[in-house]
Amino acid sequence: MYVSVKGGEKAIEAAHALLAEERRGDPAVPELGLDQIAEQLSLGVARVMSEGALYDRELAALAIKQARGDLVEAIFLLRAYRTTLPRLATSLPVDTDRMAVRRRISATFKDIPGGQVLGPTFDYTHRLLDFDLAQPSAQGDAARPSGEPAPARPLPSVARILGEEGLLEREVPGDDAAPVADLTRAPLSFPAERDARLQALARGDEGFLLALGYSTQRGYGRNHPFAGEIRMGDVTVEIQPDDLPFTVEIGDIEVTECQMVNSFKGSKTKPAQFTRGYGLTFGHGERKAMAMALVDRALRCRELGEEAVGPAQDEEFVLYHCDSLEASGFVQHLKLPHYVDFQSELVMVREMRKAAAEAAPKAEAAE
């Protein structure tokens, strides 16, 4: 005799207990501390902060620990927390020219004022597994090189240098008094303004943007990019309180910025000049910042009078599908029960097969 499935609540609790056990792994192995994650898995933390849209290393580390290292799940945890936080103020635009730079490179000029600063990069490492890392360092922290102190002086951006010659399109300053689009408060509408688009891309899934950016390089909406400048370091965040005549620094954040410079032959209305694509992430997130800049530039096709031929230039396609929470949720919701819809389909397919079977002999007889 069939008894309908009961005890969903107990099953859920048991699943949660199993999950906690799996997360902890072998209890003989010391448990991870948040400081270890924040310090030693810092690029994972940076990605979770960027796409989680919340600058907090400790909470990002907690999310990574709770998510068992699944960064997309950790991003979800951080977002779900972020959405409950009150909005106290809107910061002033950060000035990345005043960044305390730890890495700064340009692929467009051999030398630039302030020089090329390689900083901590994987770029010229040989991807050979370093078996020395398999064991904790014998020398401990003493072995750590002190590293160059970050230059405190501002480094003018390559984009600014090009801009002075009129070769690069001017960056039209926005109206600082006007409210900034916020997708977390109001839904996207199309055509999307650039502020909303950049917000969507900054929160967007790195893998998705990487593939889209790559597709533009292979001809699906090519935009002739050069990495004008990539810089990474600390910038100061300031707010302007309503009732005070001066601005207040509320802290420093580490960001990675990519200014992509794209050749542009000009159009009927615009002379030839270089155009821009822009990418910015929290922490050190070069791959994401570069991919974002490529996609940002691709999405400017309408504004620049280019024909949209590639998926990366299709605003609705890109912006509706770049969010990992939305994509992950909807793909995975197929796990939820669909008994009723499936039963409806079963009933219909059976009827259609029955009708076809009844019709077939008659058709044969008629022949």
Added chain:
Amino acid sequence: MNTGGYNFAYLDEQTKRMLRRTILKAVAIPGYQVPFGDREMPMPHGWGTGGIQVTAAIIGPDDVLKVIDQGADDTTNAVSIRKFFAKTAGVATTTRTEDATIVQTRHRIPEKPLHEGQILVYQVPIPEPLRWLEPRETETRKMHALSEYGIMHVRLYEDIATHGRIATSYDYPVQVNDRYMMRPSPIPKFDNPKMDMNPALQLFGAGREKRIYAVPPYTKVKSLDFDDYPFEVQSWDQSCALCGAGDSFLDEIITSDRGDRMFVCSDSDYCQDRQAARSKEAAE
């Protein structure tokens, strides 16, 4: 788990106000999809975040909540959502359709008729009825604005031309109040007639797609059809194996690896009430 410090029904009051304004607009324009500022919820998109936000916006301390998934109160996600509101809002919950003031549902409308004052909240994955025919939101919004729905009638006609029938068994498109075409969330077409002139308020929340729409009480909801191919609902040769109902939507349960199967009500509350009445009759 430590979850202290959250507002009543999880969402902050500003967010609820935004949602309520959206709902009011949706009620004022039956069937029209109103965009809203979807929030990240503590469960994934696809798990009913739209319905949960609608419920969170309308629920009060005196409400009695029922949550069903596939018609049943005991499916895991229904259990999870019911527990979420029991925890964050401290409201009473029930499995009895007639006792609930709010019924949140995924994929079904309860078999028992709803009454005035009740609110049925649907979880909606894709709110746009024209989406499979036109993927662009910019286009479909225009089509709604112009009541340009011919494309859907052509699709239904093509079904008839190819299959001799309209081959849509769930998520069957409807027209609300003779104006907006609406997607009834993927309920089986069996449930479509229940939407028409229903005394309860019907609210639809699509979180990922950031849309809310509504069917106010006693509003006309017509399933699309043709004069010579009228709309019809599924029927089964069997009755429910547990309660004997011949008028309910049946789930097919596979009971052995030899292909044995039985049919039982998808609406667990309806089925249990009927079973209780039968055993009472038998005892008398």
